[in-house]
Amino acid sequence: MPESLLPTQYILLLGASGKIGLEIRKALHALAPGSSIICCSRSPWTGPQYPMEKWIIFDPLSDVWTFAHPIDVVINAIGIIQESKGMTYEKVHVGVTEAILRHRAALGQPRILQVSALGASMAHETDFLRTKGEADALLLHEANVCVLRPSIVCTPDTMLSQKLRQLLKIARFSLGKMLVPSGFPATQIQPILGADVGSAVALAALQPDCPSLIELVGPQRMSFGELIGEMAAAQGRELRLLEVSREIMETFVKHFVGVWFPELINYQQFRLLFVDNVGEVEQTAKLLGRAPLDTLPFWRGEAQPVAEEEQFKEMVKLSIAEK
Numbered sequence: 001m002p003e004s005l006l007p008t009q010y011i012l013l014l015g016a017s018g019k020i021g022l023e024i025r026k027a028l029h030a031l032a033p034g035s036s037i038i039c040c041s042r043s044p045w046t047g048p049q050y051p052m053e054k055w056i057i058f059d060p061l062s063d064v065w066t067f068a069h070p071i072d073v074v075i076n077a078i079g080i081i082q083e084s085k086g087m088t089y090e091k092v093h094v095g096v097t098e099a100i101l102r103h104r105a106a107l108g109q110p111r112i113l114q115v116s117a118l119g120a121s122m123a124h125e126t127d128f129l130r131t132k133g134e135a136d137a138l139l140l141h142e143a144n145v146c147v148l149r150p151s152i153v154c155t156p157d158t159m160l161s162q163k164l165r166q167l168l169k170i171a172r173f174s175l176g177k178m179l180v181p182s183g184f185p186a187t188q189i190q191p192i193l194g195a196d197v198g199s200a201v202a203l204a205a206l207q208p209d210c211p212s213l214i215e216l217v218g219p220q221r222m223s224f225g226e227l228i229g230e231m232a233a234a235q236g237r238e239l240r241l242l243e244v245s246r247e248i249m250e251t252f253v254k255h256f257v258g259v260w261f262p263e264l265i266n267y268q269q270f271r272l273l274f275v276d277n278v279g280e281v282e283q284t285a286k287l288l289g290r291a292p293l294d295t296l297p298f299w300r301g302e303a304q305p306v307a308e309e310e311q312f313k314e315m316v317k318l319s320i321a322e323k
Helices: 019-031 089-102 127-140 159-172 194-206 224-234 246-260 267-272 282-288 296-302 308-322
Strands: 010-014 036-041 053-057 073-076 111-115 145-150 177-181 213-216 240-244
Touching: 010 019, 019 036, 019 194, 073 089, 073 194, 089 111, 089 127, 111 127, 111 194, 127 145, 127 267, 145 194, 159 177, 159 224, 159 296, 177 246, 194 213, 194 282, 213 282, 224 296, 240 246, 246 267
Parallel strands: 010 036, 010 073, 036 053, 073 111, 111 145, 145 213, 177 240
Antiparallel strands: none
């Protein structure tokens, strides 16, 4: 373990069963094997566990915040990209953060880490990034906190991968042509591997002298158009993007797709397609102690089909059932 790391004993990990939570668990196992991690999930965990982990069913919005030991670090990896009837952006992003601060003294005044999102701002036009920004602002007024804002996180079969594979599949039936809203292909992104995010969170948890706000980005910027081209090439195909009116497609998504088939894309997600998501890589490299890893091999691998037809059918069934 690096000499700069503190001998943390008890870590409370909220959102431990999520994809980012898994990466954080892996990193903590490697960096702080002597720690005890209380992994929180709203449903029973049946997957693999590390020896240092204790899993509990815990809802931070309704359950009692009582644990057997004082907590040294709270890591909040809870977040949603899509709202449901019971889980709104406000409730999940702001509500959970408020609950952590409300119980901080009783927990033993732990260090707090929050996994936010690059571009989070209280003034943002999308509810997703606005509520992320509001939650971050609550924490940044406190001492001994660190808010980490990753760009698009590359984890296996991530939501963006699923949606891009769906678009590529549709393009097969249109002679290699894909209709996209104007402006979308030029949007700049800077994805980062999930493993790098996990390592960054673990290192920030164990180094109280790191900055209170850190942007996490990958090594290369790319446009959505370039990313789609890379994934098409990985499938051995050429693709031509045909831009159509954004206004027409936005109306279609807002009043039809987002209403009846939100699992495909909702209005909030559509609006985020036109927001550049890039940053400076220096902060990420300094925290990791190395350059972040290349993400292009990840996207090429994600281009391969993963039971796409069955996945598509299940998404449609779920959307109809919720109506």
